[in-house]
Each structure stands twice: as C-alpha cells, then as structure tokens.
Amino acid sequence: MVFSSAVFLFVFLPAVLLLYFVPVCFWNDKLETGRKNLVLCVASLLFYAWGEPVYVMLMLLSIAFNFNIGLDIGRHADSPRKKKAILAAAVVFDLLILGFFKYSNFVIVNLNHWFALEISPLRLSLPVGISFYTFQILSYIVDVYRGEVQPQKNVISFAMYVTMFPQLIAGPIVQYADIERQLRSRRVTPSGFFDGVTVFIRGLGKKVLFANTIGQFYTEIVADGVAQAGAATAWLGILCYTMQIYFDFGGYSDMAIGLGRMFGFAFLPNFNFPYTAVSIKDFWSRWHISLSGWFRDYVYIPLGGNRKGVPRTILNLAIVWCLTGLWHGAAWNFVAWGAFYGILLIAEKYLLAGVLVKIPKAVRHVVTMVIVMVGWVFFSCESLSDAIVFLRSMCCLNGNPLWNGRSLYYLAGCAFPLALMSLSAFGVYDRIPKLRNDYLRTAWNALLYGGIFALCVVYLVSSTYNPFLYFRF
Amino acid sequence: MKETEQQEPKPQSKLYEAFCAVFCVLFVAGIVGIAALQCVTPDRKQSDSENRLLQQMPGLSLTSVTDGSFMKELESYLTDQFPQRDLLVRCKTYIDLLCGRQQINGVYIGRDDYLFEPQTVPNEQQVETITAAIHGFCLRNPDLQKAAVIVPNATCLLQDKLPDGVTQYDQRAFLAQLREKVGGADLQHYHWINCAAVLDGADDGQLYYRTDHHWTTRAASRVFMETARAWELDTAPVTYDFAVVSDSFQGTLASSSGICHIYDEIEICVPHDSQGQYVIEYESENVKTATFFDKSKLNTKNQYEVFLGGNFAKLVIATTAQNDKTLLICKDSYANCMIPMFAPYFSQIVVIDPRYFNDSIDGCMQDYHVTHVLFLYNLNTFLEDKSLADVLED
Numbered sequence: 026m027v028f029s030s031a032v033f034l035f036v037f038l039p040a041v042l043l044l045y046f047v048p049v050c051f052w053n054d055k056l057e058t059g060r061k062n063l064v065l066c067v068a069s070l071l072f073y074a075w076g077e078p079v080y081v082m083l084m085l086l087s088i089a090f091n092f093n094i095g096l097d098i099g100r101h102a103d104s105p106r107k108k109k110a111i112l113a114a115a116v117v118f119d120l121l122i123l124g125f126f127k128y129s130n131f132v133i134v135n136l137n138h139w140f141a142l143e144i145s146p147l148r149l150s151l152p153v154g155i156s157f158y159t160f161q162i163l164s165y166i167v168d169v170y171r172g173e174v175q176p177q178k179n180v181i182s183f184a185m186y187v188t189m190f191p192q193l194i195a196g197p198i199v200q201y202a203d204i205e206r207q208l209r210s211r212r213v214t215p216s217g218f219f220d221g222v223t224v225f226i227r228g229l230g231k232k233v234l235f236a237n238t239i240g241q242f243y244t245e246i247v248a249d250g251v252a253q254a255g256a257a258t259a260w261l262g263i264l265c266y267t268m269q270i271y272f273d274f275g276g277y278s279d280m281a282i283g284l285g286r287m288f289g290f291a292f293l294p295n296f297n298f299p300y301t302a303v304s305i306k307d308f309w310s311r312w313h314i315s316l317s318g319w320f321r322d323y324v325y326i327p328l329g330g331n332r333k334g335v336p337r338t339i340l341n342l343a344i345v346w347c348l349t350g351l352w353h354g355a356a357w358n359f360v361a362w363g364a365f366y367g368i369l370l371i372a373e374k375y376l377l378a379g380v381l382v383k384i385p386k387a388v389r390h391v392v393t394m395v396i397v398m399v400g401w402v403f404f405s406c407e408s409l410s411d412a413i414v415f416l417r418s419m420c421c422l423n424g425n426p427l428w429n430g431r432s433l434y435y436l437a438g439c440a441f442p443l444a445l446m447s448l449s450a451f452g453v454y455d456r457i458p459k460l461r462n463d464y465l466r467t468a469w470n471a472l473l474y475g476g477i478f479a480l481c482v483v484y485l486v487s488s489t490y491n492p493f494l495y496f497r498f
Numbered sequence: 499m500k501e502t503e504q505q506e507p508k509p510q511s512k513l514y515e516a517f518c519a520v521f522c523v524l525f526v527a528g529i530v531g532i533a534a535l536q537c538v539t540p541d542r543k544q545s546d547s548e549n550r551l552l553q554q555m556p557g558l559s560l561t562s563v564t565d566g567s568f569m570k571e572l573e574s575y576l577t578d579q580f581p582q583r584d585l586l587v588r589c590k591t592y593i594d595l596l597c598g599r600q601q602i603n604g605v606y607i608g609r610d611d612y613l614f615e616p617q618t619v620p621n622e623q624q625v626e627t628i629t630a631a632i633h634g635f636c637l638r639n640p641d642l643q644k645a646a647v648i649v650p651n652a653t654c655l656l657q658d659k660l661p662d663g664v665t666q667y668d669q670r671a672f673l674a675q676l677r678e679k680v681g682g683a684d685l686q687h688y689h690w691i692n693c694a695a696v697l698d699g700a701d702d703g704q705l706y707y708r709t710d711h712h713w714t715t716r717a718a719s720r721v722f723m724e725t726a727r728a729w730e731l732d733t734a735p736v737t738y739d740f741a742v743v744s745d746s747f748q749g750t751l752a753s754s755s756g757i758c759h760i761y762d763e764i765e766i767c768v769p770h771d772s773q774g775q776y777v778i779e780y781e782s783e784n785v786k787t788a789t790f791f792d793k794s795k796l797n798t799k800n801q802y803e804v805f806l807g808g809n810f811a812k813l814v815i816a817t818t819a820q821n822d823k824t825l826l827i828c829k830d831s832y833a834n835c836m837i838p839m840f841a842p843y844f845s846q847i848v849v850i851d852p853r854y855f856n857d858s859i860d861g862c863m864q865d866y867h868v869t870h871v872l873f874l875y876n877l878n879t880f881l882e883d884k885s886l887a888d889v890l891e892d
Contacts, residue, residue, distance in 0.1 A: 031576035032569070035533040042526055078564050215519035216510050222525050238597075245601075434600065434663025441598045463514055471521040475528075480593075482532075487590035489577040490548065490603070490756065 026075040027194070028225075028280045029233050029485060037075075041068045045288065046213075058210055062185050065288060069188035073154070076194075080152035084188065087122065091115065091162045092183045098169045099176035112170045116163065123159045126152055131355035154194040156352060158187050160319055165201040167323055174202050182208045191284035195277045197295035197315035200322070204290060211289030219467065221286030226474040226481070228279025233481045235446050236273035237488065239265045242439045243405075249431070251415050257428035259418035261435055263398050266405045268446045271300065274313070298452045300397070303389040304381060305369045308397060316352070320345050335375070342374075343367050353404070358412050362403035369396065535581050542579065546799045547587075547753045552578040591756030600661040605755035608659040613751035613760070615711045617653050617666045618878040628880070629679035631887040632873065636685045639863070643870040645689045645725050646680060648673060649713060649832055651878050652706040655697055669877055670694050689728040696724045707762045710749020712802055713876070715740070715765045718836040729870065731843045737770040738839065743793070747801045764801055766791055767835070769842045776817040776841055780810050790838040805834035811854035814866075815847040825870040826862060828852060828886065833874040844870070852885040859889045 026033050044064050050056040074081040094115040101107040130146045137144055165186070168174045177183040186208060192199055246254065246262035254262070278295035285292045295315050302308035309317050325345045331338040343364075350363015373381065381389065399416070406412040417423050448454060460466035510518075544551045556562065556571035563569075580586065591602055600607050606614040636644055653660060654669035677690045697705055697717055705717040719738065726733050747762040768790065779786050792807035806813065809831055824846040827833055833849070840847055848866050850859065862868065875886070 026569075030573055031580065032573050035529055035536065035576065039526065039530045039533055043530075075569050076566075078566060078569075214510070215515045215522050218522045219518040219525075222522065430663035430665055432663070434661060434665075437662070438599050438601070463510075464517055467514075467518060467521065471524070478528075483586045483589050483593070486577050486580045486583055487587040487756070489574065490587045490590075 026072050026190075028277070028284075029229060029481075031485065032075070034482075034485075037068075037072065041065075042287070044068070054210075059181070061288075062179075062181050062208070065190075066181050066185040066188060069185065069190040069193060072190040073188060073193055076153050080155075083122070083126075083152055083155075084158065087119070087158070087162065088180075088184050088187050090118065091166060091187075092177070092180050094166055095169050095176040095183070096178070098166065102172065108170060112166060115166050119159055119162060123155055125149075126155055128351075128355045157196050157198055158193065160198050160316075161201070162187060163323060164198070164319065168200070168202050174205055177201075177208070189285075189290075191281040191288075191290075192292065195274070195281070196313070197278055197281060197292055198319050199292055199315070200319070203293060207290050213287070213289040216467075217289070218287050219470075221283045221288075223283070223470050223474045224286060225280050225283030226478050228276040228281075228283055229481050230477045231272040231276030231279060231449075233276075233484045234477070235442075235449070236269050236271075236276055237484065238442055239272070239439065239446060240269040242435060243269055246435060251418050252423060253425065254418050255425045255428045255432050256419055256421040257432040258435060259415060260398075261432065261439070263402055263405070263415070263419065264443065265439060267300075267398050267401050268443065268450065270401060270404070271296075271450060272446065275299075298450070300394060300450045301390070301452055302393050302397075303386050304393055305366065305373055305396060308393060309366070309370070316349070320349055324348060339371055339375075342371050346370065356408065358403045358406055358409045361409055361412070362400055365400055365403060532581070536576065536579065539579070539581050545578075545584070547584060547756075549753070549799070587756050588758055591758075595757075600664075602755040602757070605751050605757075606653075606661055606664055607755070607757070608656070608661060610659055610708075611760045612652070612656060612659040612706075612708050613755060613757065614653050614656075614660060614664075615651070615751055615754075615878065617651060617669065618881040619667065620672060620881050624881065624884065625676070625679065627884075627887045629676060631890040633679075633681050633685070635859070635871075635890045636681075636688050639871070640686045642868065643687045643729050644685070645691060645728055645870075645872050647691045647693060647721060647725060647872065647874045648676060648880055649693045649717075649721070649874075649876045650697075651876055652711070652713075654877075655694065655705055673877065689725075691721060691724050691728065693721050696720050707747065707749050709747065709752035709757070709760050709762050710802060711751055711876075711878075712749070712835075713832060715767045715835045718832070719767050719839060722836050722839045725872070726843070736842045738767050739770050740765050740767050743791070743804060744796050744801050749802060750800070753799070764796075764804060766804070766838075768838050772838075772841060776815055778806075779814045779816070780807075781812045781814060783810065790841075802831070802834075805831075806837065806849075809834070809851050809854065810849075811851060811856070812862075813847075813849040815841070815849070817841045817845055817847070819843060819845045821845055822867070823869045824848065824866050825872060826850065826859075826866065826868040827872045827874060828859065828889070829872075829874040830876060830879040830883070832876045832879075833872075836874065850889070852889045853883060855885075855889060857889070858891065 026037060028034075041064070045061055045068075048057060050060050070081060070085075073084060077084075094111060097111050098108050101111065126149055130149065133144045133146050136142050165174070165177075165183075169176050177186070186199075186201060186204065189199075243262055243265040246258060246265065249258075251259055251262065275296040282292045282294065293315065295313060297311040297314065299308055299312035302311055325341055328341045328344065329337055330341065346363045346367025347360055348363070349366070350360045353359045353362070384392075399419075402415045402419070403409075403412045406415055414423075418425070421427060460469060541554060542552050543554075553571055553574035555575055556568050558568060562571075577583075594602050595607065604616055606616065608614050632646065650669040650673060653664075653666055673692075673694065677692075680690065697720060700717065700720055702720075703716040704714050706713050719740075723733065742763050742765050744764040745761060747764045748758065748760070749762065752758065752760060774788060776790075777786055777788055778790065787807075790806060791804050793804065795801060795803040795807060800808075815837070819842055821844070823844045825840055825844040826848045827837065827840075828850050830851065830853070837847065837849060846866060848862055848868065850862065873886075875883070880886075
C-alpha cells in the first residue's frame with residue numbers, strides 16, 4: 026500500500042486510528058500499551074501484505090530469526106567469541122536474503138556477460154522495502170552485540186519495530202536505539218497528534234502536488250527523446266527530475282515522520298533542505314540522513330573510519346560509496362552514481378579543502394547543485410549508456426542547437442510549478458515568520474493543511490481519469 | 499547508550515491541548531466522513547465523459563488476494579466511484595490551466611479555445627503496406643473512377659493556433675510523399691485530392707471543431723466540391739442547404755482534457771429538397787431509415803454521431819438519382835458528414851468502415867456493380883488503422 030492512495034487515506038488510516046485510539050484496557054496502562062503495539066503490528070503486517078501478499082512470509086521469517094538472534098546474543102553477552110559468531114551468522118544470513126532477492130539477477134547478467142555463460146535469470150520481483158527493513162534489523166542486532174541496547178524480549182514490540190508501516194516501505198531507516206524507549210511507552214497529546222497530521226499532509230502534498238506534477242514533465246521530455254533534444258531541454262529535464270526525486274522521497278519521509286508522530290513516535294528527520302547545500306559533504310549531511318548515518322555507524326566506522334591514515338580512509342570512503350550506490354539499485358549506473366559521489370567527497374576532503382573556503386557561498390551552492398543534477402542523470406537513467414547519451418545532450422555534444430522551440434514549450438509549461446517548488450526546496454516557505462500566538466497559528470495551520478489535503482484528493486482522484494479513446498472513431 | 503533519543507515535547511496548557519483536539523477530531527472525522535460518503539453514494543456503472551465502464555466493488559477470494567488483483571481493483575473502485583469524481587477532475591484541469599500547462603491528458607490547449615489531438619507518428623512499414631494495398635487495388639480495377647481523400651489534421655492546417663513550440667512532423671510534406679507512394683502515373687481514372695490546398699485560405703467558417711478531432715461540415719463540403727470536379731459530376735443544378743443542429747457540442751478532445759467551457763456548433767449539409775429521396779440500410783443491424791441524421795444523438799455525450807448515427811460496418815444507401823452509378827466509400831468517421839452530399843449523383847452508395855467490416859471489398863464491388871470508389875480518411879486514423887489494407891487484399 027502507498028500513502029498516496031485512496032485505500033490508505035480513506036480506509037486503512039481511519040480504521041487504524043480508531044482501533045489505536047479508542048481505549049479498551051483503560052484501567053491498566055501497561056496492558057493498553059501492549060494492545061496498541063499489537064494493533065500497530067497487525068496493521069503494519071496487513072499494510073505490507075497489501076502490496077506483497079506473498080513476501081510478507083519472508084518478512085515474518087526474518088523477524089522470527091532475528092528476534093531469536095537478539096535474545097541469543099544477549100544470553101552470551103559475556104563470551105565475546107560466541108557472541109561474535111552468532112552475530113556473523115546473522116549478518117551473513119540477512120545479507121544473503123537481501124542479496125538473493127535484490128542482486129542475484131545483476132550477478133547473473135554480469136557473469137553471463139563477462140564469462141560468456143548462459144545462466145537464465147531468475148524470475149524474482151524485489152520484495153518492497155527489503156532494503157530498508159534489512160538495514161533496520163542489522164542496526165538492532167549489531168547494537169545488541171555492542172551492548173548499546175538490551176535485547177528486545179517482547180516479540181510483538183520487535184515485530185512492530187521492523188514492520189512499522191509509516192517507515193516500512195521507503196524509510197527513514199530508524200535505528201533501534203532511537204526508538205527503544207518509545208516501543209515501551211509513548212504519549213500522544215492532541216498537540217503532538219495535530220503536528221503529526223500537518224507533517225503528514227505536508228509530505229502528501231510534496232508527493233502528490235509537487236513530485237507527480239513535475240515528474241510528468243520529466244517523463245514527457247524523456248519520451249520525446251533526449252538524444253535529439255537541445256541542451257536546454259536536457260537540462261530542464263534533469264532539473265524536473267531533481268525536483269521530482271526530492272519531493273517524492275522527501276515527501277515520503279515527511280509522511281512517515283508525521284504518521285509516526287500521530288502514533289507517538291519521534292523519528293529523526295531524514296532531509297534537511299539538501300538543495301541548499303554548499304558542498305557535496307554538506308549535501309550528504311542533508312540528503313537521506315538516516316541512510317548516510319547507517320553507513321557511517323555500521324560500515325565506515327567499523328572499517329576504521331578516518332583513524333587509520335589517509336590511504337585507508339580513502340579506501341573506506343570508496344567502499345562506503347560503492348555500497349551506497351549499490352544499495353539504491355542493482356545496476357552499474359547506481360554503482361557509477363555512488364562512485365561519482367565517493368570520488369567527489371574524497372577530492373573535497375583532500376584536494377579542495379583549502380580552496381573551497383575561499384569561494385563565495387553562492388558560487389559553491391550553484392556548483393554543488395550542478396554536480397547533484399549531473400549525479401541524478403546516472404540515477405534516473407535505465408543504464409550507464411543511457412546516462413552517457415543524456416550527459417552528451419546536456420553538454421551540447423549531440424550536434425543539436427542549444428535550445429529550440431520545444432525547449433521553450435516545456436519551459437512555458439513547467440516554469441510556474443518549478444518556481445513554487447524551488448521556493449519550497451530552498452526553504453523559503455519555512456523562513457516566513459510563524460504566528461506567535463499558539464491558537465492563531467494552530468487555526469491557521471488547520472486551514473492551510475486542510476486546503477492542501479483537499480487539493481491532494483483532487484489530484485489523486487483525477488490522476489485516475491482515464492478517457493477511453495476508442496470512441497474517437 | 500546512544501544519545502539520539504528525542505526530547506519529549508514540551509508540555510502545553512490544557513486549554514491549548516483541547517483546542518488542538520478539536521482539529522484532530524475534525525481531521526479524523528473528515529477522512530471517516532469521506533469514506534462514509536463513498537459508502538452511501540450509489541455506484542455508477544459507467545462514466546460518460548471517459549466512455550468506459552467504471553470499476554465495481556471487487557469480489558474477495560483467496561486467488562484475488564494472493565495475485566494482488568483484489569487490492570488493485572479496490573483502489574480503482576475507490577477512485578472510480580469517488581463522490582463528485584467528474585467535478586474533481588474538472589477542478590484539476592482548470593488548476594493545470596492556471597499553472598500554465600498547455601497539454602492535458604495528451605490534448606494540446608491551443609489559442610482561441612482550440613483543442614488539438616496529437617499527431618500519429620507515421621510507422622514506415624504501415625505506410626508501405628497501406629500505400630501498396632491502395633495501389634494494388636487501383637491496378638486491379640482500371641476502369642473504375644477512383645479518388646483518395648486523405649485529410650490532414652487540425653494540427654497541420656491550424657498551426658497558428660497551436661501552443662508555441664509544439665513541433666510536429668509536417669503533414670503537408672508527408673501527404674505529398676504518400677501521394678508519390680500510392681502512385682498515379684500508371685493508374686487510370688485515379689485522383690488524389692490535395693485537401694491541404696483546397697482548405698488553405700478557406701474563409702467560410704471553421705475548418706475543424708474546437709473541442710473535437712473531426713473536421714467541420716464546411717471543410718468537408720469544400721473537399722467534396724473538389725472531388726466532384728475531379729470526377730466531373732455536374733454540381734451546377736444542385737444547391738446545398740446548411741443548418742445548425744446543435745450549439746452545445748463538446749467533443750472527444752473536451753472529454754479527454756476535462757475542459758468544459760468551450761462549445762461547438764454542429765452544422766449539417768444536405769442537397770436542397772432531398773427529403774424522402776433515399777433509404778439507408780444498416781445491414782448488420784437490420785435497420786432501414788430515410789434520413790442521414792440521427793437527431794436523438796444530439797441528446798447524448800457524443801453529438802458527432804448525429805451524422806449517420808455513428809460508425810457501422812456497412813451501409814447501403816439507395817437514392818432516387820436516375821442513373822446506374824454506384825459509389826463505394828471506404829472511410830473513417832471524417833466521411834460521415836460528407837456522405838449526404840454525394841446523394842444526388844449516385845443511385846446507390848455503399849459505405850464501408852473497414853474497422854468493423856470483415857469481408858473482402860472485392861465481393862462488394864461485384865455485388866453492387868460499383869462504378870466509383872472513394873477512400874476518405876483523416877491522416878491520423880489512416881496511419882493507425884491496419885484494417886484498410888486487410889479489406890483491400892486480393
């Protein structure tokens with residue numbers, strides 16, 4: 026199920042809210058929390074099964090396995106060797122499942138290509154959210170191993186942590202340590218719930234009003250043929266994609282955080298105006314924060330981080346960024362995208378450290394945005410060769426004029442939406458002074474977000490308008 | 499322990515919490531209310547503006563759940579049956595217009611309230627097949643009078659009304675190529691009617707509907723006169739009456755885009771005093787009428803069907819013309835408004851729409867002693883439709 030669907034908004038969400046908030050075991054707080062956890066857990070499984078009626082079994086298996094691993098590691102807390110062996114086995118098992126479903130076809134295709142083999146690819150579809158929930162589980166067992174958290178003894182609480190529907194499908198990757206206490210007890214106040222609703226609707230608006238709208242332009246431009254496009258059209262196309270992916274992903278994170286808050290969870294922010302970054306390092310401290318944080322805590326630092334000399338640090342960065350690329354998708358263009366950032370970050374750290382500070386901020390911002398947009402070319406294309414065709418068009422290397430009538434047509438169509446979106450992406454709306462009076466501010470927000478929600482419904486319903494053109498004859 | 503856990507929100511006054519609670523309840527009541535409204539509004543079977551059946555409540559079964567079809571259909575059901583769906587769709591269209599969009603659901607929003615369908619891009623193989631089929635047919639029937647009328651689309655003739663930068667392929671140049679491909683030098687009694695030249699600079703009214711992909715009756719009558727000239731029909735004694743039968747026409751392009759503030763007039767054209775002088779037989783429907791126009795269609799969504807009642811596999815029209823000429827028309831819907839104009843010159847007119855007609859055309863030729871053959875298509879359909887080549891086959 027996705028948040029921006031009628032089933033979620035008008036069936037699933039109201040049902041879960043009612044079941045969750047209408048008290049049943051009101052005489053006993055502990056019992057009531059347990060009941061709420063159970064409601065969330067069952068609802069989350071249903072949410073997942075809605076999109077993956079078969080793979081939900083795989084997730085249940087993963088939960089059962091890792092729940093026991095957590096307990097096991099806890100039991101051997103004082104024998105480092107045993108504990109390490111259990112951890113290693115669990116990590117290998119979890120990564121194998123992820124690898125099998127996500128990367129086996131990629132491996133097969135490459136083996137076939139490089140060694141002239143003829144292994145037939147597997148007919149697997151990728152279980153939704155497996156990259157996210159596997160990483161959440163890994164954070165849990167590693168933290169239990171490190172003694173940073175206690176093993177979870179309640180299987181419902183553990184299952185709820187893994188399956189929690191707000192962040193199940195597209196993050197943020199919530200580390201177990203961050204919400205351990207909230208699994209036990211959490212308090213929902215009307216003001217907190219209201220905040221959650223506004224954050225959710227803001228995310229819904231980003232996805233439905235912004236990302237989907239600007240995405241249509243990107244799709245149109247690509248369908249027109251990037252190879253034949255003028256450089257201006259190609260740049261406009263990737264600018265549209267740049268906005269689409271931010272509002273799509275950022276919107277999803279907002280929705281997850283908002284929903285979490287409605288149920289009493291405080292997730293950490295996942296995006297912090299990434300397009301205001303003034304360097305690549307800055308960009309990655311603002312983009313998909315939970316993923317870079319995960320790679321930092323569970324790959325980069327365990328590899329030695331920057332404490333083992335310059336060559337080792339460079340190697341560590343290279344490993345982390347190739348893995349980051351690969352995490353986003355099983356294809357070479359994603360690896361190239363990760364490597365692209367790895368190289369830039371290494372260069373920034375060692376070669377340009379002295380130079381960057383002397384350049385004015387505005388220039389650094391523009392340069393960073395251009396680099397990020399070039400990066401999205403690798404991300405958006407189906408393959409590495411498509412990405413190169415796209416880049417050639419952007420660089421005017423395909424023999425087409427810089428701009429033509431088509432560029433102006435697209436520009437006329439998307440200028441206004443792009444302007445609105447840029448104001449949001451650059452954080453201009455958030456700089457508008459807030460009303461000081463709590464009551465006025467809340468009433469204003471209710472009006473504003475009520476309006477945005479209504480607009481989202483208009484967009485969602487009309488996106489299914491599907492005139493059957495056979496009657497043209 | 500890691501120190502990333504968030505602070506509890508700072509406590510607020512009870513009054514403020516109660517104030518917030520009101521809006522929380524409003525939100526939940528809102529989404530529950532929409533769900534309830536959806537339950538009580540009766541489901542619609544079909545959507546007129548989309549011309550398709552709407553999703554009904556899907557049945558729940560083990561297989562429909564495991565293959566995911568139940569989930570997909572439930573989502574379609576909710577959005578298809580959403581209260582006031584058509585109104586919401588229109589709202590979206592006008593929001594798009596306000597935001598400067600010039601293309602909605604594939605329809606270009608042009609100047610002076612003109613809507614345009616996108617051009618069909620020629621597929622080379624399809625072009626080869628169809629031109630070869632027409633050429634072959636003409637060679638096989640050297641004694642017949644033949645004419646090909648391929649009408650360019652609004653995007654070609656009304657280019658100045660298109661939004662800036664909508665560059666499409668040049669239909670004029672393409673039609674010239676088509677003319678070459680069908681041939682002519684080796685064909686006898688064959689005429690290619692250059693519609694673009696005939697319609698260029700026409701100043702007696704609109705050439706195409708604003709809200710529909712068809713040409714107007716005025717445009718059709720100009721091309722008719724050119725065809726009659728080519729066939730040397732004596733049009734001097736005949737006068738034609740034009741009459742506006744509707745001023746509330748909103749065609750396919752209005753439906754597709756959701757634009758609802760533009761209306762077209764539908765005009766019909768008939769030979770003067772011709773009432774009761776012909777009988778139209780709808781063969782497979784087993785119906786006979788004495789009029790070219792089905793006025794009841796003016797009360798339906800697709801008013802263009804007023805011409806001949808729509809498209810049918812085969813019509814046979816008998817007229818009171820005193821001759822033994824028979825005209826066979828192979829056509830798409832562009833022909834519907836033009837057919838009445840031919841009535842005074844042929845005692846019999848056979849109309850075939852290859853998209854619905856499954857027999858061979860050669861059978862018709864013999865059965866009806868055809869003397870004239872007209873191919874009448876608009877270029878988009880001509881490029882999309884594979885059935886014409888099929889019926890022309892030997």
